[in-house]
Amino acid sequence: MSLYLPLNPERYHPDPREPVDRWFQTASASNVRTTMEIVADLVGPACSAVVDPFAGGGSSATAARLMDLPFFGIEIDPVLACVSLAKSRATVGHARILQRLPPIRDLESLLSVLALLPTCASADEVAVASCLAVVLALRASRGTPLGYQEITGDLACHRRPAATGRLVCADATVPASWRDLPVPQEDAVLYTSPQFGRRSPLLGAPPRLTATARGVLASVGGDHGRSTTPEDSGFAGTTVAMLRQAAAVMRRATVVIEHEPDDDGHNATEETLERTAAALPGRVHNARFIFCGQFTWRGPLSLIVFDLR
Known part of the structure; x- marks a missing residue:
């Protein structure tokens, strides 16, 4: 039995005190420290990267x-x-x-800041600073503004990010989403949490903020998405469609898929693994389920784990 399995399932909920991660946490987010323990336990120091095709709020x-x-x-x-x-x-x-720019208190002030950024920063700096500005506007829209002191303090105590890596706004179940994502072909961990059902919490950001965020990503070549929501094909269908695309660009990886029962109580852990093995013949090895206890109203959280070869 792996050491990270909690007696207290609260270990899987996000920690509101976690620097950087606390900027914004979705209702279904995972605990950052527990994720780190899982990766260390399953992959170890040989891990070359973390890949998340349903990145959500960034845990x-x-x-x-x-x-x-x-x-x-x-x-x-x-x-x-x-x-x-x-x-x-x-x-x-x-x-x-x-x-150094005007404070971001609403969408209009966000637009002003985005217009000023290219005049006071390099192109690479503008890309990240613009996304950080969107975070500030999102928090302001929720009535919980995030101060610059909090952001600076969090970043001062965190290590600088790894030099490589990329994120795109896209549908992970279609090939085009992976074309400009230079994931390592070997020894990465694909760790993700697909949407569990129609009642999974949605972000619900103001439409103009969503449109502005899409514009930010498009300006830096990070928007490969589409404006309509993909058809709901269920947890297993969505997960298998994503894994088909991942397997096309990753030769060897450890895969960890978080799963909770669907809205109707259906548990798709075995179905998802069976359909994955059928879709990727000969490439699914050492498959197992790790059951972690009650997480939300849906039922027990489980991890679907296998080696992609």
């Missing part, structure tokens, strides 16, 4: 940063894509650039 991006590993992510929601990119790439320098 895996923060974990990768703390482990000094490159992070490669895909996220279809443009606001969450900006959050994940900021968590994986921001430095104290980016925070200080924003601090």
